[in-house]
Amino acid sequence: MLKLGRGEFDDTALLVMAIVNRTRDSFYDNGATWEEERALDRVRQVVAEGADLVDIGGVKAGPGEVVDAAEEIRRTAPFVAKVRAEFPDLVVSVDTWRADVAEEVVAAGADVLNDAWGGHDPRLAEVAAATGTAIVCTHTNGAVPRTPPHRPSYDDVVASAIHDTVALAERALSLGVDRRSILIDPAHDFDKNTWHSLELTRRLDEMAATGWPVLVSLSNKDFVGETLDRPVGERVVGTLAATAVSAWHGAQVYRVHEVAETRQVLDMVASIKGDRPPARVVRGLA
Incomplete structure:
Protein backbone atom coordinates (compact mmCIF):
# COMPACT_ATOMS: atom_id res chain seq x y z
CA MET A 1 0.00 0.00 0.00
CA LEU A 2 1.30 3.44 -0.97
CA LYS A 3 0.23 6.29 1.32
CA LEU A 4 0.54 9.80 -0.09
CA LEU A 14 0.01 3.07 -11.67
CA LEU A 15 -0.30 6.73 -10.76
CA VAL A 16 -0.13 9.83 -12.93
CA MET A 17 1.50 12.87 -11.31
CA ALA A 18 0.69 15.95 -13.40
CA ILE A 19 3.29 18.72 -13.61
CA VAL A 20 2.09 22.23 -12.75
CA ASN A 21 4.86 24.82 -13.07
CA ARG A 22 4.66 28.18 -11.30
CA THR A 23 7.67 29.48 -13.21
CA ARG A 24 8.25 31.91 -16.04
CA ASP A 25 11.01 29.88 -17.67
CA SER A 26 10.12 26.19 -17.58
CA PHE A 27 11.81 24.21 -20.36
CA TYR A 28 8.60 22.69 -21.71
CA ASP A 29 5.69 25.08 -21.32
CA ASN A 30 7.66 28.35 -21.31
CA GLY A 31 5.66 29.84 -18.46
CA ALA A 32 2.19 28.80 -19.66
CA THR A 33 1.02 28.31 -16.05
CA TRP A 34 2.95 31.17 -14.46
CA GLU A 35 -0.26 33.15 -13.91
CA GLU A 36 -2.25 31.76 -11.01
CA GLU A 37 -5.57 31.37 -12.82
CA ASP A 52 -3.99 10.97 -9.45
CA LEU A 53 -1.87 13.78 -8.03
CA VAL A 54 -0.33 17.08 -9.07
CA ASP A 55 3.26 18.23 -8.60
CA ILE A 56 3.65 21.97 -8.14
CA GLY A 57 7.02 23.56 -8.75
CA GLY A 58 8.23 27.10 -8.19
CA VAL A 59 11.77 26.84 -9.56
CA LYS A 60 13.00 25.64 -12.93
CA ALA A 61 15.15 22.52 -12.56
CA GLY A 62 17.93 23.81 -14.81
CA PRO A 63 19.84 27.11 -14.91
CA GLY A 64 17.73 30.23 -15.22
CA GLU A 65 16.10 32.94 -13.18
CA VAL A 66 17.42 33.15 -9.62
CA VAL A 67 14.65 32.18 -7.17
CA ASP A 68 15.38 32.41 -3.46
CA ALA A 69 13.41 30.56 -0.78
CA ALA A 70 11.10 33.49 -0.07
CA GLU A 71 10.15 33.81 -3.73
CA GLU A 72 9.69 30.06 -4.07
CA ILE A 73 7.34 30.11 -1.09
CA ARG A 74 5.42 33.01 -2.62
CA ARG A 75 4.96 31.05 -5.85
CA THR A 76 3.92 27.78 -4.26
CA ALA A 77 2.40 27.94 -0.77
CA PRO A 78 -0.62 30.19 -1.52
CA PHE A 79 -1.25 28.20 -4.69
CA VAL A 80 -1.18 24.92 -2.78
CA ALA A 81 -3.78 26.37 -0.42
CA LYS A 82 -6.04 27.32 -3.35
CA VAL A 83 -5.70 23.88 -4.94
CA ARG A 84 -6.45 22.25 -1.59
CA ALA A 85 -9.56 24.40 -1.14
CA GLU A 86 -10.93 23.53 -4.60
CA PHE A 87 -9.86 19.87 -4.58
CA PRO A 88 -9.95 18.69 -0.96
CA ASP A 89 -9.27 15.03 -1.86
CA LEU A 90 -6.54 15.58 -4.46
CA VAL A 91 -3.03 14.48 -3.56
CA VAL A 92 -0.78 17.53 -3.84
CA SER A 93 3.00 17.30 -4.23
CA VAL A 94 5.52 20.14 -4.25
CA ALA A 107 1.23 23.97 6.26
CA ALA A 108 -0.74 25.05 3.18
CA GLY A 109 -1.90 21.49 2.49
CA ALA A 110 0.77 19.61 0.53
CA ASP A 111 0.86 15.82 0.92
CA VAL A 112 4.17 14.99 -0.79
CA LEU A 113 7.62 16.60 -0.84
CA ASN A 114 9.30 15.82 -4.15
CA ASP A 115 12.94 16.32 -3.22
CA ALA A 116 14.27 16.45 -6.77
CA TRP A 117 17.84 17.23 -5.70
CA GLY A 118 18.57 14.15 -3.66
CA GLY A 119 18.77 15.32 -0.07
CA HIS A 120 20.75 18.51 -0.80
CA ASP A 121 19.02 19.99 2.24
CA PRO A 122 18.97 17.14 4.78
CA ARG A 123 16.38 18.99 6.86
CA LEU A 124 13.76 18.37 4.21
CA ALA A 125 13.38 14.74 5.28
CA GLU A 126 13.09 15.97 8.86
CA VAL A 127 10.16 18.16 7.82
CA ALA A 128 8.51 15.16 6.17
CA ALA A 129 8.95 13.12 9.33
CA ALA A 130 7.67 15.86 11.64
CA THR A 131 4.57 16.54 9.56
CA GLY A 132 3.61 13.05 8.36
CA THR A 133 4.29 14.01 4.76
CA ALA A 134 5.38 11.65 1.98
CA ILE A 135 8.78 12.15 0.38
CA VAL A 136 10.44 11.33 -2.93
CA CYS A 137 14.15 10.41 -2.66
CA THR A 138 16.05 11.04 -5.90
CA HIS A 139 19.45 10.16 -7.34
CA THR A 140 21.45 13.21 -8.40
CA ASN A 141 24.96 11.96 -7.60
CA GLY A 142 25.48 14.89 -5.23
CA ALA A 143 24.91 17.51 -7.92
CA VAL A 144 24.30 21.08 -6.82
CA PRO A 145 20.68 22.13 -7.50
CA ARG A 146 20.04 23.62 -10.93
CA THR A 147 23.41 22.65 -12.40
CA PRO A 148 23.48 20.77 -15.70
CA PRO A 149 25.52 17.56 -15.96
CA HIS A 150 29.14 17.89 -17.03
CA ARG A 151 30.74 14.62 -18.16
CA PRO A 152 29.10 12.45 -15.47
CA SER A 153 30.78 9.07 -15.03
CA TYR A 154 29.64 5.90 -13.28
CA ASP A 155 31.02 2.40 -12.96
CA ASP A 156 27.36 1.32 -12.84
CA VAL A 157 24.72 4.04 -12.94
CA VAL A 158 21.93 1.71 -11.80
CA ALA A 159 23.92 0.50 -8.80
CA SER A 160 24.69 4.14 -7.92
CA ALA A 161 21.02 5.12 -8.20
CA ILE A 162 19.94 2.21 -6.02
CA HIS A 163 22.62 2.84 -3.40
CA ASP A 164 21.92 6.56 -3.04
CA THR A 165 18.12 6.48 -3.17
CA VAL A 166 17.83 3.55 -0.79
CA ALA A 167 20.18 5.31 1.63
CA LEU A 168 17.99 8.42 1.49
CA ALA A 169 14.85 6.30 1.93
CA GLU A 170 16.30 4.49 4.93
CA ARG A 171 17.32 7.79 6.50
CA ALA A 172 13.79 9.14 6.04
CA LEU A 173 12.43 5.98 7.60
CA SER A 174 14.81 6.30 10.57
CA LEU A 175 13.63 9.87 11.10
CA GLY A 176 10.02 8.69 11.35
CA VAL A 177 8.56 8.96 7.85
CA ASP A 178 5.98 6.22 7.27
CA ARG A 179 7.54 3.48 5.14
CA ARG A 180 4.43 3.53 2.94
CA SER A 181 5.11 7.21 2.21
CA ILE A 182 8.65 6.98 0.80
CA LEU A 183 9.38 6.72 -2.92
CA ILE A 184 12.65 6.50 -4.85
CA ASP A 185 13.40 8.16 -8.20
CA PRO A 186 16.38 7.38 -10.50
CA ALA A 187 16.12 10.98 -11.78
CA HIS A 188 16.61 10.60 -15.50
CA ASP A 189 18.87 13.34 -16.96
CA PHE A 190 19.91 14.63 -13.50
CA ASP A 191 23.74 14.40 -13.57
CA LYS A 192 23.38 11.77 -16.28
CA ASN A 193 23.96 11.61 -20.00
CA THR A 194 21.59 9.93 -22.44
CA TRP A 195 23.35 6.55 -22.21
CA HIS A 196 22.87 6.63 -18.43
CA SER A 197 19.16 7.46 -18.66
CA LEU A 198 18.57 4.73 -21.23
CA GLU A 199 20.31 2.19 -19.03
CA LEU A 200 18.25 3.26 -16.01
CA THR A 201 15.10 2.71 -18.04
CA ARG A 202 16.25 -0.65 -19.37
CA ARG A 203 17.17 -1.89 -15.87
CA LEU A 204 14.44 -0.16 -13.88
CA ASP A 205 13.24 -3.53 -12.61
CA GLU A 206 16.36 -3.59 -10.42
CA MET A 207 15.21 -0.44 -8.64
CA ALA A 208 11.70 -1.83 -8.26
CA ALA A 209 13.19 -4.99 -6.76
CA THR A 210 14.43 -2.95 -3.77
CA GLY A 211 10.86 -2.93 -2.48
CA TRP A 212 10.64 0.86 -2.42
CA PRO A 213 7.99 2.28 -4.78
CA VAL A 214 9.59 3.90 -7.80
CA LEU A 215 8.69 7.27 -9.31
CA VAL A 216 9.96 8.24 -12.75
CA SER A 217 10.07 11.66 -14.37
CA LEU A 218 10.53 10.96 -18.08
CA SER A 219 8.35 13.57 -19.68
CA ASN A 220 9.91 15.21 -22.75
CA LYS A 221 13.40 14.99 -21.29
CA ASP A 222 16.66 15.41 -23.17
CA PHE A 223 17.46 11.69 -23.19
CA VAL A 224 14.27 11.18 -25.22
CA GLY A 225 15.10 14.09 -27.51
CA GLU A 226 18.68 12.98 -28.10
CA THR A 227 17.71 9.34 -28.67
CA LEU A 228 15.17 10.24 -31.36
CA ASP A 229 16.72 13.56 -32.49
CA ALA A 247 5.55 0.45 -16.26
CA TRP A 248 6.43 -3.07 -17.37
CA HIS A 249 9.54 -2.91 -15.16
CA GLY A 250 7.58 -1.90 -12.07
CA ALA A 251 7.60 1.89 -11.68
CA GLN A 252 4.49 3.08 -9.88
CA VAL A 253 4.32 6.89 -10.20
CA TYR A 254 4.82 8.91 -13.42
CA ARG A 255 5.53 12.65 -13.34
CA VAL A 256 4.24 13.92 -16.69
CA HIS A 257 3.03 16.79 -18.84
CA GLU A 258 0.63 14.77 -21.04
CA VAL A 259 -1.84 13.25 -18.61
CA ALA A 260 -4.51 11.71 -20.86
CA GLU A 261 -1.96 9.99 -23.11
CA THR A 262 0.01 8.67 -20.14
CA ARG A 263 -3.15 7.37 -18.49
CA GLN A 264 -3.96 5.32 -21.58
CA VAL A 265 -0.45 3.87 -21.79
CA LEU A 266 -0.45 2.91 -18.11
CA ASP A 267 -3.93 1.37 -18.33
CA MET A 268 -2.87 -0.66 -21.36
CA VAL A 269 0.28 -1.95 -19.66
CA ALA A 270 -1.68 -2.77 -16.50
CA SER A 271 -4.18 -4.77 -18.56
CA ILE A 272 -1.43 -6.64 -20.41
CA LYS A 273 0.16 -7.49 -17.05
CA GLY A 274 -3.22 -8.71 -15.77
CA ASP A 275 -3.60 -6.06 -13.08
CA ARG A 276 -6.53 -4.28 -14.76
CA PRO A 277 -9.49 -5.73 -16.69
CA PRO A 278 -10.30 -4.26 -20.12
CA ALA A 279 -12.87 -1.47 -20.03
CA ARG A 280 -15.12 -3.64 -22.18
CA VAL A 281 -14.91 -7.02 -23.95
CA VAL A 282 -17.33 -7.72 -26.80
CA ARG A 283 -15.11 -8.96 -29.64
CA GLY A 284 -15.88 -12.57 -30.47
CA LEU A 285 -18.54 -12.84 -27.79
CA ALA A 286 -21.62 -11.91 -29.81
Whole structure:
Protein backbone atom coordinates (compact mmCIF):
# COMPACT_ATOMS: atom_id res chain seq x y z
CA MET A 1 0.00 0.00 0.00
CA LEU A 2 1.30 3.44 -0.97
CA LYS A 3 0.23 6.29 1.32
CA LEU A 4 0.54 9.80 -0.09
CA GLY A 5 -1.03 12.08 2.47
CA ARG A 6 -4.78 11.70 2.14
CA GLY A 7 -4.37 9.20 -0.71
CA GLU A 8 -3.90 5.47 -0.30
CA PHE A 9 -3.18 3.27 -3.33
CA ASP A 10 -2.73 -0.44 -3.95
CA ASP A 11 0.74 -1.66 -4.84
CA THR A 12 -0.39 -2.46 -8.38
CA ALA A 13 -1.81 1.04 -9.01
CA LEU A 14 0.01 3.07 -11.67
CA LEU A 15 -0.30 6.73 -10.76
CA VAL A 16 -0.13 9.83 -12.93
CA MET A 17 1.50 12.87 -11.31
CA ALA A 18 0.69 15.95 -13.40
CA ILE A 19 3.29 18.72 -13.61
CA VAL A 20 2.09 22.23 -12.75
CA ASN A 21 4.86 24.82 -13.07
CA ARG A 22 4.66 28.18 -11.30
CA THR A 23 7.67 29.48 -13.21
CA ARG A 24 8.25 31.91 -16.04
CA ASP A 25 11.01 29.88 -17.67
CA SER A 26 10.12 26.19 -17.58
CA PHE A 27 11.81 24.21 -20.36
CA TYR A 28 8.60 22.69 -21.71
CA ASP A 29 5.69 25.08 -21.32
CA ASN A 30 7.66 28.35 -21.31
CA GLY A 31 5.66 29.84 -18.46
CA ALA A 32 2.19 28.80 -19.66
CA THR A 33 1.02 28.31 -16.05
CA TRP A 34 2.95 31.17 -14.46
CA GLU A 35 -0.26 33.15 -13.91
CA GLU A 36 -2.25 31.76 -11.01
CA GLU A 37 -5.57 31.37 -12.82
CA ARG A 38 -3.90 29.56 -15.71
CA ALA A 39 -2.21 27.27 -13.22
CA LEU A 40 -5.57 26.55 -11.58
CA ASP A 41 -7.03 25.83 -15.00
CA ARG A 42 -4.20 23.39 -15.56
CA VAL A 43 -5.06 21.61 -12.30
CA ARG A 44 -8.72 21.41 -13.30
CA GLN A 45 -7.75 20.03 -16.72
CA VAL A 46 -5.41 17.32 -15.44
CA VAL A 47 -7.85 16.19 -12.78
CA ALA A 48 -10.50 15.81 -15.48
CA GLU A 49 -7.99 13.84 -17.58
CA GLY A 50 -7.35 11.35 -14.80
CA ALA A 51 -4.36 12.64 -12.83
CA ASP A 52 -3.99 10.97 -9.45
CA LEU A 53 -1.87 13.78 -8.03
CA VAL A 54 -0.33 17.08 -9.07
CA ASP A 55 3.26 18.23 -8.60
CA ILE A 56 3.65 21.97 -8.14
CA GLY A 57 7.02 23.56 -8.75
CA GLY A 58 8.23 27.10 -8.19
CA VAL A 59 11.77 26.84 -9.56
CA LYS A 60 13.00 25.64 -12.93
CA ALA A 61 15.15 22.52 -12.56
CA GLY A 62 17.93 23.81 -14.81
CA PRO A 63 19.84 27.11 -14.91
CA GLY A 64 17.73 30.23 -15.22
CA GLU A 65 16.10 32.94 -13.18
CA VAL A 66 17.42 33.15 -9.62
CA VAL A 67 14.65 32.18 -7.17
CA ASP A 68 15.38 32.41 -3.46
CA ALA A 69 13.41 30.56 -0.78
CA ALA A 70 11.10 33.49 -0.07
CA GLU A 71 10.15 33.81 -3.73
CA GLU A 72 9.69 30.06 -4.07
CA ILE A 73 7.34 30.11 -1.09
CA ARG A 74 5.42 33.01 -2.62
CA ARG A 75 4.96 31.05 -5.85
CA THR A 76 3.92 27.78 -4.26
CA ALA A 77 2.40 27.94 -0.77
CA PRO A 78 -0.62 30.19 -1.52
CA PHE A 79 -1.25 28.20 -4.69
CA VAL A 80 -1.18 24.92 -2.78
CA ALA A 81 -3.78 26.37 -0.42
CA LYS A 82 -6.04 27.32 -3.35
CA VAL A 83 -5.70 23.88 -4.94
CA ARG A 84 -6.45 22.25 -1.59
CA ALA A 85 -9.56 24.40 -1.14
CA GLU A 86 -10.93 23.53 -4.60
CA PHE A 87 -9.86 19.87 -4.58
CA PRO A 88 -9.95 18.69 -0.96
CA ASP A 89 -9.27 15.03 -1.86
CA LEU A 90 -6.54 15.58 -4.46
CA VAL A 91 -3.03 14.48 -3.56
CA VAL A 92 -0.78 17.53 -3.84
CA SER A 93 3.00 17.30 -4.23
CA VAL A 94 5.52 20.14 -4.25
CA ASP A 95 8.82 19.93 -6.10
CA THR A 96 11.39 21.56 -3.80
CA TRP A 97 14.77 20.83 -2.29
CA ARG A 98 14.47 23.45 0.49
CA ALA A 99 13.26 22.62 4.00
CA ASP A 100 12.07 26.17 4.60
CA VAL A 101 9.81 25.91 1.56
CA ALA A 102 8.70 22.44 2.60
CA GLU A 103 7.46 23.71 5.95
CA GLU A 104 5.32 26.37 4.31
CA VAL A 105 3.79 24.20 1.59
CA VAL A 106 2.95 21.41 4.04
CA ALA A 107 1.23 23.97 6.26
CA ALA A 108 -0.74 25.05 3.18
CA GLY A 109 -1.90 21.49 2.49
CA ALA A 110 0.77 19.61 0.53
CA ASP A 111 0.86 15.82 0.92
CA VAL A 112 4.17 14.99 -0.79
CA LEU A 113 7.62 16.60 -0.84
CA ASN A 114 9.30 15.82 -4.15
CA ASP A 115 12.94 16.32 -3.22
CA ALA A 116 14.27 16.45 -6.77
CA TRP A 117 17.84 17.23 -5.70
CA GLY A 118 18.57 14.15 -3.66
CA GLY A 119 18.77 15.32 -0.07
CA HIS A 120 20.75 18.51 -0.80
CA ASP A 121 19.02 19.99 2.24
CA PRO A 122 18.97 17.14 4.78
CA ARG A 123 16.38 18.99 6.86
CA LEU A 124 13.76 18.37 4.21
CA ALA A 125 13.38 14.74 5.28
CA GLU A 126 13.09 15.97 8.86
CA VAL A 127 10.16 18.16 7.82
CA ALA A 128 8.51 15.16 6.17
CA ALA A 129 8.95 13.12 9.33
CA ALA A 130 7.67 15.86 11.64
CA THR A 131 4.57 16.54 9.56
CA GLY A 132 3.61 13.05 8.36
CA THR A 133 4.29 14.01 4.76
CA ALA A 134 5.38 11.65 1.98
CA ILE A 135 8.78 12.15 0.38
CA VAL A 136 10.44 11.33 -2.93
CA CYS A 137 14.15 10.41 -2.66
CA THR A 138 16.05 11.04 -5.90
CA HIS A 139 19.45 10.16 -7.34
CA THR A 140 21.45 13.21 -8.40
CA ASN A 141 24.96 11.96 -7.60
CA GLY A 142 25.48 14.89 -5.23
CA ALA A 143 24.91 17.51 -7.92
CA VAL A 144 24.30 21.08 -6.82
CA PRO A 145 20.68 22.13 -7.50
CA ARG A 146 20.04 23.62 -10.93
CA THR A 147 23.41 22.65 -12.40
CA PRO A 148 23.48 20.77 -15.70
CA PRO A 149 25.52 17.56 -15.96
CA HIS A 150 29.14 17.89 -17.03
CA ARG A 151 30.74 14.62 -18.16
CA PRO A 152 29.10 12.45 -15.47
CA SER A 153 30.78 9.07 -15.03
CA TYR A 154 29.64 5.90 -13.28
CA ASP A 155 31.02 2.40 -12.96
CA ASP A 156 27.36 1.32 -12.84
CA VAL A 157 24.72 4.04 -12.94
CA VAL A 158 21.93 1.71 -11.80
CA ALA A 159 23.92 0.50 -8.80
CA SER A 160 24.69 4.14 -7.92
CA ALA A 161 21.02 5.12 -8.20
CA ILE A 162 19.94 2.21 -6.02
CA HIS A 163 22.62 2.84 -3.40
CA ASP A 164 21.92 6.56 -3.04
CA THR A 165 18.12 6.48 -3.17
CA VAL A 166 17.83 3.55 -0.79
CA ALA A 167 20.18 5.31 1.63
CA LEU A 168 17.99 8.42 1.49
CA ALA A 169 14.85 6.30 1.93
CA GLU A 170 16.30 4.49 4.93
CA ARG A 171 17.32 7.79 6.50
CA ALA A 172 13.79 9.14 6.04
CA LEU A 173 12.43 5.98 7.60
CA SER A 174 14.81 6.30 10.57
CA LEU A 175 13.63 9.87 11.10
CA GLY A 176 10.02 8.69 11.35
CA VAL A 177 8.56 8.96 7.85
CA ASP A 178 5.98 6.22 7.27
CA ARG A 179 7.54 3.48 5.14
CA ARG A 180 4.43 3.53 2.94
CA SER A 181 5.11 7.21 2.21
CA ILE A 182 8.65 6.98 0.80
CA LEU A 183 9.38 6.72 -2.92
CA ILE A 184 12.65 6.50 -4.85
CA ASP A 185 13.40 8.16 -8.20
CA PRO A 186 16.38 7.38 -10.50
CA ALA A 187 16.12 10.98 -11.78
CA HIS A 188 16.61 10.60 -15.50
CA ASP A 189 18.87 13.34 -16.96
CA PHE A 190 19.91 14.63 -13.50
CA ASP A 191 23.74 14.40 -13.57
CA LYS A 192 23.38 11.77 -16.28
CA ASN A 193 23.96 11.61 -20.00
CA THR A 194 21.59 9.93 -22.44
CA TRP A 195 23.35 6.55 -22.21
CA HIS A 196 22.87 6.63 -18.43
CA SER A 197 19.16 7.46 -18.66
CA LEU A 198 18.57 4.73 -21.23
CA GLU A 199 20.31 2.19 -19.03
CA LEU A 200 18.25 3.26 -16.01
CA THR A 201 15.10 2.71 -18.04
CA ARG A 202 16.25 -0.65 -19.37
CA ARG A 203 17.17 -1.89 -15.87
CA LEU A 204 14.44 -0.16 -13.88
CA ASP A 205 13.24 -3.53 -12.61
CA GLU A 206 16.36 -3.59 -10.42
CA MET A 207 15.21 -0.44 -8.64
CA ALA A 208 11.70 -1.83 -8.26
CA ALA A 209 13.19 -4.99 -6.76
CA THR A 210 14.43 -2.95 -3.77
CA GLY A 211 10.86 -2.93 -2.48
CA TRP A 212 10.64 0.86 -2.42
CA PRO A 213 7.99 2.28 -4.78
CA VAL A 214 9.59 3.90 -7.80
CA LEU A 215 8.69 7.27 -9.31
CA VAL A 216 9.96 8.24 -12.75
CA SER A 217 10.07 11.66 -14.37
CA LEU A 218 10.53 10.96 -18.08
CA SER A 219 8.35 13.57 -19.68
CA ASN A 220 9.91 15.21 -22.75
CA LYS A 221 13.40 14.99 -21.29
CA ASP A 222 16.66 15.41 -23.17
CA PHE A 223 17.46 11.69 -23.19
CA VAL A 224 14.27 11.18 -25.22
CA GLY A 225 15.10 14.09 -27.51
CA GLU A 226 18.68 12.98 -28.10
CA THR A 227 17.71 9.34 -28.67
CA LEU A 228 15.17 10.24 -31.36
CA ASP A 229 16.72 13.56 -32.49
CA ARG A 230 13.57 15.49 -31.62
CA PRO A 231 13.15 18.99 -30.16
CA VAL A 232 11.24 19.55 -26.92
CA GLY A 233 7.86 19.87 -28.61
CA GLU A 234 8.20 16.55 -30.47
CA ARG A 235 9.10 14.13 -27.68
CA VAL A 236 5.70 12.82 -26.61
CA VAL A 237 5.86 9.54 -28.55
CA GLY A 238 9.32 8.75 -27.20
CA THR A 239 8.21 9.67 -23.70
CA LEU A 240 5.25 7.31 -23.92
CA ALA A 241 7.49 4.49 -25.16
CA ALA A 242 9.78 4.98 -22.16
CA THR A 243 6.69 5.13 -19.95
CA ALA A 244 5.45 1.76 -21.18
CA VAL A 245 8.85 0.14 -20.57
CA SER A 246 9.04 1.69 -17.09
CA ALA A 247 5.55 0.45 -16.26
CA TRP A 248 6.43 -3.07 -17.37
CA HIS A 249 9.54 -2.91 -15.16
CA GLY A 250 7.58 -1.90 -12.07
CA ALA A 251 7.60 1.89 -11.68
CA GLN A 252 4.49 3.08 -9.88
CA VAL A 253 4.32 6.89 -10.20
CA TYR A 254 4.82 8.91 -13.42
CA ARG A 255 5.53 12.65 -13.34
CA VAL A 256 4.24 13.92 -16.69
CA HIS A 257 3.03 16.79 -18.84
CA GLU A 258 0.63 14.77 -21.04
CA VAL A 259 -1.84 13.25 -18.61
CA ALA A 260 -4.51 11.71 -20.86
CA GLU A 261 -1.96 9.99 -23.11
CA THR A 262 0.01 8.67 -20.14
CA ARG A 263 -3.15 7.37 -18.49
CA GLN A 264 -3.96 5.32 -21.58
CA VAL A 265 -0.45 3.87 -21.79
CA LEU A 266 -0.45 2.91 -18.11
CA ASP A 267 -3.93 1.37 -18.33
CA MET A 268 -2.87 -0.66 -21.36
CA VAL A 269 0.28 -1.95 -19.66
CA ALA A 270 -1.68 -2.77 -16.50
CA SER A 271 -4.18 -4.77 -18.56
CA ILE A 272 -1.43 -6.64 -20.41
CA LYS A 273 0.16 -7.49 -17.05
CA GLY A 274 -3.22 -8.71 -15.77
CA ASP A 275 -3.60 -6.06 -13.08
CA ARG A 276 -6.53 -4.28 -14.76
CA PRO A 277 -9.49 -5.73 -16.69
CA PRO A 278 -10.30 -4.26 -20.12
CA ALA A 279 -12.87 -1.47 -20.03
CA ARG A 280 -15.12 -3.64 -22.18
CA VAL A 281 -14.91 -7.02 -23.95
CA VAL A 282 -17.33 -7.72 -26.80
CA ARG A 283 -15.11 -8.96 -29.64
CA GLY A 284 -15.88 -12.57 -30.47
CA LEU A 285 -18.54 -12.84 -27.79
CA ALA A 286 -21.62 -11.91 -29.81
